[in-house]
Amino acid sequence: MLTTDGARLAPVTDGDARCPDLFDLLDDVPTSAVFACDGVCAEYEGALSLFEDRIELGCGTPRSIAFTDVEAWWATVVGAAVTVTVLARGAHTTTLPSAYRAALLVALAAQLGPERVRA
Amino acid sequence: MPDRGRDASTPLDREHMRASATIAGTDVDQARALYEEAYRGEDFRITTTDRPFRYRYRVSGDDEVSVRANRFTGAVSGSFEHPAEYVVTWLTEGQGVHVAGGAESVLVPRRPKLHPVGERSSFTFRDHVQSLVHVQEPFLEAVAAEVEGHPGGQIAFDHAAVPGSAALAAWNATLAVAAPVIVDRDATVLAREAAKRDVALALLETFSHVRSAGGAPRPAPEARVHEAADLLRARVGEPVRPSDAAAELGLPLASLAEGFRRTFDATPDAWLQRARLEQARAALTEQGLEGEAALDVGRRWGFYDEHGFVDAYGAAFGADPRHRP
Numbered sequence: 001m002l003t004t005d006g007a008r009l010a011p012v013t014d015g016d017a018r019c020p021d022l023f024d025l026l027d028d029v030p031t032s033a034v035f036a037c038d039g040v041c042a043e044y045e046g047a048l049s050l051f052e053d054r055i056e057l058g059c060g061t062p063r064s065i066a067f068t069d070v071e072a073w074w075a076t077v078v079g080a081a082v083t084v085t086v087l088a089r090g091a092h093t094t095t096l097p098s099a100y101r102a103a104l105l106v107a108l109a110a111q112l113g114p115e116r117v118r119a
Numbered sequence: 120m121p122d123r124g125r126d127a128s129t130p131l132d133r134e135h136m137r138a139s140a141t142i143a144g145t146d147v148d149q150a151r152a153l154y155e156e157a158y159r160g161e162d163f164r165i166t167t168t169d170r171p172f173r174y175r176y177r178v179s180g181d182d183e184v185s186v187r188a189n190r191f192t193g194a195v196s197g198s199f200e201h202p203a204e205y206v207v208t209w210l211t212e213g214q215g216v217h218v219a220g221g222a223e224s225v226l227v228p229r230r231p232k233l234h235p236v237g238e239r240s241s242f243t244f245r246d247h248v249q250s251l252v253h254v255q256e257p258f259l260e261a262v263a264a265e266v267e268g269h270p271g272g273q274i275a276f277d278h279a280a281v282p283g284s285a286a287l288a289a290w291n292a293t294l295a296v297a298a299p300v301i302v303d304r305d306a307t308v309l310a311r312e313a314a315k316r317d318v319a320l321a322l323l324e325t326f327s328h329v330r331s332a333g334g335a336p337r338p339a340p341e342a343r344v345h346e347a348a349d350l351l352r353a354r355v356g357e358p359v360r361p362s363d364a365a366a367e368l369g370l371p372l373a374s375l376a377e378g379f380r381r382t383f384d385a386t387p388d389a390w391l392q393r394a395r396l397e398q399a400r401a402a403l404t405e406q407g408l409e410g411e412a413a414l415d416v417g418r419r420w421g422f423y424d425e426h427g428f429v430d431a432y433g434a435a436f437g438a439d440p441r442h443r444p
Binding site for chain 1: 138139140141142143144145146148149150152153155156157177178179186187188189190209211229230231248250251252284287288291292294295298299302304
């Protein structure tokens with residue numbers, strides 16, 4: 001049984017300092033968000049950020065929607081993409097990689113209530 | 120006329136499913152859902168440490184080669200599986216332990232490690248920053264068939280062997296120039312293809328494995344080799360691969376590669392690179408380009424690393440492409 005005991009995980013320090021850190025190489029998302037996901041591929045480009053009081057959908061200049069305005073939301077998976085629709089005085093959508101569907105659903109449900117029905 | 124599967128006048132589409140994503144948050148349940156789904160994980164247990172919990176996961180690349188990074192402030196343990204891909208990983212911060220096949224290995228910071236394919240592994244990580252390179256099985260195995268005569272199927276890596284310092288230095292040097300091209304949305308398809316291939320070659324050079332246990336493959340007949348060369352030459356400006364020529368001619372890639380070695384004293388890809396260098400030289404001569412403009416021509420022909428372009432050009436033609444003859 002594995003544990004998270006720090007002593008057992010004591011670092012061994014004979015690696016190569018030239019080994020690159022890929023973290024610095026890749027794109028970023030807003031740091032103030034409690035949850036954020038973006039994705040781009042040949043077929044779509046999308047972004048979703050959740051803050052304490054609002055959700056932002058879309059890239060560039062995202063659509064900002066206060067939680068109090070959200071009437072319903074749902075997510076539809078088609079192939080390798082998941083489209084999130086938020087109903088708030090109209091339907092607003094963004095499309096993201098379906099690999100992150102599970103985390104998206106957990107995050108959205110935590111902030112907006114169960115899928116389709118505003119809590 | 121044999122059916123070669125594709126009209127030779129049709130442009131070759133090698134725009135693979137490219138994706139780039141960042142996902143981040145501060146909630147333990149979201150993190151568990153993300154990582155269990157992304158890594159076919161089971162029984163993930165996440166606890167906080169003396170720092171506020173936070174995770175950030177990034178991925179960029181295509182459906183053949185992708186680079187990923189993971190910053191995780193917290194402790195996590197569980198089990199996961201990489202079902203059909205070769206994954207190299209290393210830590211740049213924090214601590215981690217893997218257990219695969221009953222053998223436990225502590226991850227040494229900044230020392231890349233190759234995961235066993237298709238084998239469920241247990242792990243424990245704590246307050247870590249992790250880099251990963253994912254290479255899908257068919258892509259790596261095709262490169263291995265071409266350069267090593269790999270007969271097909273999964274490559275038998277020796278996971279107990281520790282790569283030497285020279286091999287790791289070469290891996291690091293390759294990643295430093297190839298990874299930025301793989302994640303660059305504006306890179307040309309030829310440059311991305313070359314960068315992906317360089318990563319695959321570096322993986323094969325770095326991690327010990329069984330090379331062509333059955334001996335050298337039977338070479339393709341010389342006439343078929345010339346036919347394959349003609350196919351590659353006709354598409355030299357496209358992201359054509361030796362495996363495309365092998366498929367169109369109905370030849371095993373390893374046999375075609377052995378035929379190229381005997382006929383041209385080069386692998387099919389080395390032959391293709393030479394053909395692209397000749398195109399670059401023709402463009403430089405016709406347009407009278409030099410300096411940075413000459414390097415741009417090299418990039419258009421897939422030579423994404425300017426030092427690599429200058430070296431390859433010098434080796435082929437005995438001249439520096441940046442200077443007019």
